Amino acid sequence: MQTKGKVYGIISNLVIVNTEGVVAQNEICMINHEGTPLMAEIIKVSGNQAFVQVFESTRGIKVGTDVEFTGGMLEVTLGPGILSRNYDGLQNDLDKMEGVFLRKGDYTYPLEEDKKWSFKPLAAVDDTVTAGSWLGEVTENWMPHKIMVPFKMEESYKVKWLADEGEYLASDKIAVVTCDKGRDHDITMIQKWPVKIPIKAYVNKPRPFKILETGLRMFDTLNPLAEGGTGFIPGPFGCGKTVLQHAISKQAEADMVVIAACGERANEVVEIFSEFPELEDTRTGRKLIERTTIIANTSNMPVAAREASVYTAMTIAEYYRSMGLKILLLADSTSRWAQALREMSNRMEELPGPDAFPMDLPAIISNFYARAGYVELPNGKTGSITFLGTVSPAGGNLKEPVTESTKKAARCFYALSQQRSDSKRYPAIDPTDSYSKYIDYEEVREYMKQNIAPDWHDKVVEAKNYLLRSKEAQEQINILGDDGVPIDYHIVFWKGELVDFIISQQDALDETDRFCPMKKQKFMLYKVLEITDREFEFENFDEVAFWFKKVINVMRQMNFSDFETDDFEKYHNELIEILKEK
């Protein structure tokens, strides 16, 4: 018997329910509003009262309305057919909804009911299997989609029966497994999993050791994100968080990209809907949409579902990771999720922490980031979730709770600077404040040595030093004036500007420059350092600026030209001529 209850109070999207039985924290209930069940989640229990956050507008709800508790937590439906789909924060398929406007309580099925999948068994009868074991596979948009023993099945089982190769509905039985007690369990291609609980069907989570290529010099060269690693981009509005995330979602070397549009603009999601079906994945030549799933809870959609959206996205990523895939998870913006928590906490009149955020915000954030990672699966294969979130600090001030909590949880920090954005130095990532902790991992260094160049790490450090010293020189010049400092200061300043303009800056809107392959990144870094490592003689500081601007100008043309083409070589030769002057 399911527990029932009645609405007792309504404060915006917080509803207080008088219950008549057992309820659980995070249990889902349905409020029967004029014949339409509205979904809500228990976020606090006090005596026989459950405080629930409603995933819909509460307009019109009355005291006394019937409520039914479902006995389960918020779950996602996992199976083939998730790729390329546009979901809301609760995994409803947005394309299946009727009408222009979202209707309250319109819950749509996230998979395809009558699509047949070609199933190929991977296991054999009598195999011993556990949660996450691969029983077979189907092809989803050209990607092998593994059909696994459901994660909720916690024991060890023997495969009793396995479907033959053939066409099946996702809901068809494809295997029967038997537990130690001799009980049979039917398995289909579909399983459910509660979003707030991590899927742990892996044996090991080693430290990340590979670089996840993004085609962005500011990432790959200067502050690399590791495959299975975590990073975040804090920055004031308009400084380029979303542009960066979109660039990475298009260019990163991943099997699948899950994008959680969390409390941000609808038009930004529309951009993905409309462009990704046209754009190609540079590596595979397939359309980007084929590897992408979008979870959209835009800022005008119900606040409670916003919190759920990042968990929905993470759970989907974990599901695909268990298939041995390389997943990139992006969330824009995690601050909106934190704000959703704050809105609820305030409505429940909880004791507020800093800036009225809930006290346990740091723990919530770090638990979430901890779900990313590179994992070894029981069958020896590996999979990964690389997570990159954005943070929208109030007033652009990085000393606020969400930024500070995230800084403790994420290993890469890409701080966007208002000043750089104002002067259109894109991407506006501050080259001196930002960091990647992975660059100092032994494993990552070894990887760079093997895969990029033996002295790569030193070169990157050297480039960063030029940037730092340039900043110091600039401060001196600003204090003492152009003539107040030796010419050397100008040279140091301009060497850093060269690194900045050619390596740090990158035009996201230029067809060529937006994606810089690793071998071009390498070529350009060595070229820049070849210049900065030289000793120069100049007559006066004006001459320094003029000469370096010439070098920057021609090297920018190299950035705008495809690597190793005639155009590129033409500018490269021009550069060589300019370098001969000095």
Place this chain on the structure above:
Amino acid sequence: MTETRAFQKIFTKITKITKATCSLNADGIGNEELAIVNGKLAQVVKIIGNEVTLQIFSGTEGIPTDAEVIFMGKPPALKVGDDLGGRFLNAYGRPIDGGPELMGQEREIGGPSVNPVRRKQPSELIATGIAGIDLNNTLVTGQKIPFFADPDQPYNQIMAMVALRAQADKIILGGMGLTNDDYLYFKSVFENAGALERIVAFINTTENPPVERLLVPDMALSAAEYFAVEKKQKVLVLLTDMTLYSDALSIVSNRMDQIPSKDSMPGSLYSDLAKIYEKAVQFPDGGSITIIAVTTISGGDITHAIPDNTGYITEGQLFLRRDTDIGKVIIDPFRSLSRLKQLVIGKKTREDHSQVMNASVRLYADAANAKTKLENGFDLTDYDERTLAFAKGYSDKLLAIDVNVDTDTMLNTAWKLLSDNFAKEEVGMKEELVKKYWPETKE
């Protein structure tokens, strides 16, 4: 005591009164339902057991504990129809122009959001003739963007000018805390332009109670949705001043004992504002809602919670500033932004648009550095002098809001300013563009 008239429940015992709210015991009331308390319009904001709390839009002054409270059984609504055209209405959607009552179909305001997959990516450029907008911060239909302006800037005048040049089918003005003078100004500008039939206005002036303002954006946007969805029209919604709207939000939330977050604004400010601004939309069948708003700021401080949350929601902002060098109001190229500009620049405009825009702003930033040097008493280099000369021309010929030319002219003017002051290598642009557009003769 309770009696019931068709769908209406009536009560006469108020148990609690604050400056903006009152509470009473009542059953069977829906959340966000409308009520009339002592003749004043009110809305349910909280229900606990049988205690219902109402927000009284025009304030609680003079309300007695035995006031008659009539519940209407429905949320706030607007009567939408073609008879809205040319009308001036108050925050409740009732005529203030002496004209007849509206006859249209009653529509709930503050209704649901558009399903994101039913939207179309905006791609239609809005030309304003102002280079600070068209060149540097190009606007697109379906966009939402505010002017950030100190109270002494002529933001309402600029907004009216932009609205009239924008070629919209309907212009819907939501005035919140407008001075009576500005209200009359809007009215006469629209009248003189012969645009009155295209206008619908919802007006709350400084003479009206502040909490009433909370209805204005939803009223304006419900009217906009009617014309954009049902008539497939291009609708431009003007909201001024959203800072006064937000202040009204904080009044209500403070009265309801909510914990304020930054700058005494409610913790839900982001969601509250987003619900309004996200009504901007481009529909696939041609209808669109574009929102241009005003957010007044204090002393240029955009870190205050109101402009800050706004900037995180809107698709850019147009920052007004008086440039003392040329004595005119300009659209500040550093702090202004149109996030949708890349959807049209170089596509609907000339190929050199993006690079000209960025190079000019970069050089304008160099001029700002030179100015700092000058202020600190240092000598300027030749390059510094040239950036200053460039900046002056750039402000005067392009950034000033009194410029009114087409985009090609703006681009040509920019090339002229660049070539007058710099060598080709100094502008850092793509060579093929420089080859094609660099004016050959120097003055």
